[in-house]
Amino acid sequence: MKALSLNNKYVNLYITTLLFCALFALGSVLYTGFFSGQVLLNMFIDNAFLIITAIGMTFVLIIGGIDISIGAVIALICMLSAYLLEVWHLGPLVVIPAMLIVGAVFGLVQGIFIHYFKIQPFIVTLAGMFLARGLCYVISIDTVLITDPFYQFMATYRIPLPFNSFISVSVLIALAAIAAAYYILNYTRFGRTAYAIGGNEQSALLMGLPVARTKVLIYTLNGFCSALAGIVFSFYMLSGYGLHAVGLEMDAIASVVIGGTPLTGGIGFVTGTLFGVLIQGVIQTLIMFQGTLSSWWTKIAIAFLLCVFIVLQRLIVARKESRKSLA
Amino acid sequence: MTGGSGFTFLEYPIHHDFSPEGKVPVMSSILTAKGICKYFPGVKALQNVDFELQAGEIHCLMGENGAGKSTLIKVLTGVEVSDAGEVCLERKKIAPSSPQQAQQLGISTVYQEVNLCLNLSVAENIFIGREPRKYCGIDWKEINRRSRVLLANMNLDIDVTQPLGRYSVAIQQMVAIARALDISAKVLILDEPTSSLDATEVNKLFEVMQKLKQQGLGIIFVTHFIEQVYAVSDRITILRNGELVGVYDTAALPRVQLIAKMMGKAFDGFEASIKKTAAGSEAEEHAGFLAVRGLGCRGSISPFDLEVNNGEVLGIVGLLGSGRTELARIIFGIDRADSGEVLIKGQKVKLVCPADAIRHGLAYCPENRKTEGIIDTLSVRENIILALQAKRGWGKYIPRKKQEEIANKYVNLLRIKTAGLEQLVGNLSGGNQQKVILARWLITMPSLLILDEPTRGIDVGTKAEIQKLIRALAAEGMAVIFISSELDESIRCCDRMAVLRDRSKIAELSGQEIEEQVIMQTIAGV
CATH class of the missing domain: 3.40.50.300 (P-loop containing nucleotide triphosphate hydrolases)
Structure with a gap:
């Protein structure tokens, strides 16, 4: 019995972690040069922005919500920072905090609409998505290149690590975000309230938990995370363009779900989300090493994985229900 | 003096406002x-x-x-x-x-529906919102330790770190009580x-x-x-x-x-209520339509036998929560029975979903017409035609003209007060909504009609009309199961009565036994 009672809610997390290790091992066996620290670190470097925004999304999915505006918000942040830096000639010290505030306020307003006007988060953030995307083109219909020296430095600087490997500043930001999210989710009242809301909002309310405040703050936090991801993305792309990060929200949602956070809420892990992103990274890398496959095969692999994971989640729930009716 | 609990009422004069039947309160x-x-x-x-x-x-x-x-x-x-x-x-x-x-x-309350989060651990459910803290985070060790102490106090020894959803409703309720007590006692x-608990669980709660x-x-x-x-x-x-x-x-x-x-019945005094027995229902031999043997579902209703004959109205009486609706739902195939069998006209049948039941000539008007019966955004015509269309299958669309014809006929027959066939049902009064549901099932020509509280929230005049209608339907040979919490009504309408108590069928009454005092005594179990 003890062996069987492996905690159900962690099943997806374990599978994701194992799957990542298996895929990495597979690559190492198939391709020379795959098994190296730098290949692993590159996955972090290339996906730092996705990790950050997926963390915000993890919070949203834990309370059982959704936010599809984040890709557009990231594009808007890139465009806005490029415009402020290049056209208004503001310094990064002004631009970066301003961008974080813009993202947080964007999330706050969406959160207020979702909670106080009781509109489905899908619709609210769909509107938010169109708004942010549209604003990009109001600012400029062309690519705006970022030539600011600080941004150039952030884009190119490599932090040296032992064994001849390196990471970028973005990776540090992403790791800090993971640590912060882990702490918030596990050791603060705010984080635990998020889980309670996802488990049963009505109960959370009756238990006297600050449901309204927490919900709005979660969307605010997600807005903040997408702004942070936007800044990291602008370090990566060094430009603002209206078509940046198209469909990124779906990549983020996919990462979170693969990481063991169901769309129904109440369960969720930042470490899972990290591995969810890394799995996408490892598949990309595998396809790169393979050389002949189109990069779109990543999408097909992700589609397959998502399908498997959603079915798995459903099976776990179904098993729980059948055991309940027996108990 | 009432100082039993150790309080001193210095400023408050002591009253004995509440001393039922002159008894001096001890506490x-x-x-x-x-x-x-x-x-x-x-x-x-x-x-x-x-x-x-x-x-x-x-x-x-x-x-x-x-x-x-x-x-x-x-x-x-x-x-x-x-x-x-x-x-x-x-x-x-x-x-x-x-x-x-x-x-x-x-003042803490624990409801029938456990208002806790099943995804969180037992311990967290007790302490969420007022977690003990250490350094700058939640002190999980302390939460778990204190939860164990609280539950041990209630003779409950479970792993408090497991998600609450893994435990039975009874334990969930204990946890809810533990939380309530820890906040204030x-x-x-x-x-x-106790509504969803079984006997041993109830004892434990007691x-x-x-x-x-x-x-x-x-x-x-x-x-x-x-x-x-x-x-x-x-x-x-x-x-x-x-x-x-x-x-x-x-x-x-x-x-x-x-x-x-x-x-609200005066029990003493033998003034017999005027009993309107249905016209000559006793002597006549009726063909049995539906027979149920040992049908039951754990946690919902204990196994029962029941027979309904063509042309009779069988009443189901009992207090609220005694299993009246559950009985109807299980016969109609909404809830899955885990024991027993159903015979229709002597043939064994399987009713696992309402569609099966409808096919075998059953019809069910649910208790809660607002949420389970009418669809208030559809018109009177559409609501009436629903069940017939479902019975025919969705492929065989009933022509609009035919629909109007049928709907018109029943609107007139049942005297449904509506501005027109295309009026939305949501705009009708409660009594008329009920008639629309009745019409919906009547046009499917059911052999057995199950009515669950058909007259609730309906004015007296319409009530009488519906009761008359039920008798008329039975006279035409339809079998009717009639569930009502109003005793008068059941006595007026029913030929036979099944009495329920605490989720099981305890007796069947017929003929002269259908009388207020007998029924109440049966329910009380004396």
């Missing part, structure tokens, strides 16, 4: 409510109701549907604010405006906590209640199960139609009296 009143009134638009939910709870007692709150029990609980717990009257906790006037505030003051309200009672807690216990009232309570307050009927010592109140008081 102190912990919670009193005086002259509580609560009005909702068009309804007097509570009228001048007094209530008093002592420390160290289990006090049952009884009453049928609409008696005002839940409104009273809501007033005490701050969900609703009363329109008049005052509530005192330990002789201090309180006016909680939210459940949280009531809880801070010392003066008054505990248990609102139908043990905990007795233990808490000995610790000096005042417990208000709301239940529909008569046996449980007598098993555990010290006193009973009975409400009816928003008014206080009385406060009684449980030991001194016979069961029949309790039921009579709840139903």
